[in-house]
Structure formats: structure tokens, C-alpha cells
Amino acid sequence: MESITIYPKNEKQKSLLKSLLEEMKVRFEIQNSDEPTLLSESEYISKIDKSIQQAESGKTKKLTQDQQKQLLGL
Numbered sequence: 001m002e003s004i005t006i007y008p009k010n011e012k013q014k015s016l017l018k019s020l021l022e023e024m025k026v027r028f029e030i031q032n033s034d035e036p037t038l039l040s041e042s043e044y045i046s047k048i049d050k051s052i053q054q055a056e057s058g059k060t061k062k063l064t065q066d067q068q069k070q071l072l073g074l
Contacts, residue, residue, distance in 0.1 A: 007038075014030075018030070
């Protein structure tokens with residue numbers, strides 16, 4: 001079965017979603033995290049733009065096959 005990740009904007013949304021899932025008898029879990037794991041849209045676009053600029057100016061780094069495998073966990 002697939003999983004769905006939902007990011008409520010506030011406590012009211014979280015409470016409503018929790019109540020709905022309980023009413024529907026859908027198994028769910030709530031994970032608390034003090035660290036935000038997602039970038040905002042503007043931060044994401046900024047990082048992409050910076051990477052493109054680095055690539056266009058030749059500031060790239062080539063990885064060996066062993067380094068690529070290690071990076072990808074292969």
C-alpha cells in the first residue's frame with residue numbers, strides 16, 4: 001500500500017485531519033520534528049539558480065565511479 005505525507009499549516013488543520021482519519025478508521029502516525037526538512041519555494045529556486053550559475057561558469061566537480069557509487073549508496 002502507498003503512503004501519503006500531509007503537511008498541515010496549523011494546529012487546526014492537524015486536529016481536523018486527525019479526527020477525520022480516526023473516524024474513517026485509517027491507520028496513521030504523527031511524527032514530531034523540531035527541524036524543518038523542506039525548503040520554501042523561494043529557497044529551492046535560489047539554490048537551483050546558484051547551481052546553474054556555477055555549472056555555466058565551469059565550477060563543477062567530476063566524481064569517479066567509486067565516488068558516485070558511494071554517494072548513491074550502491
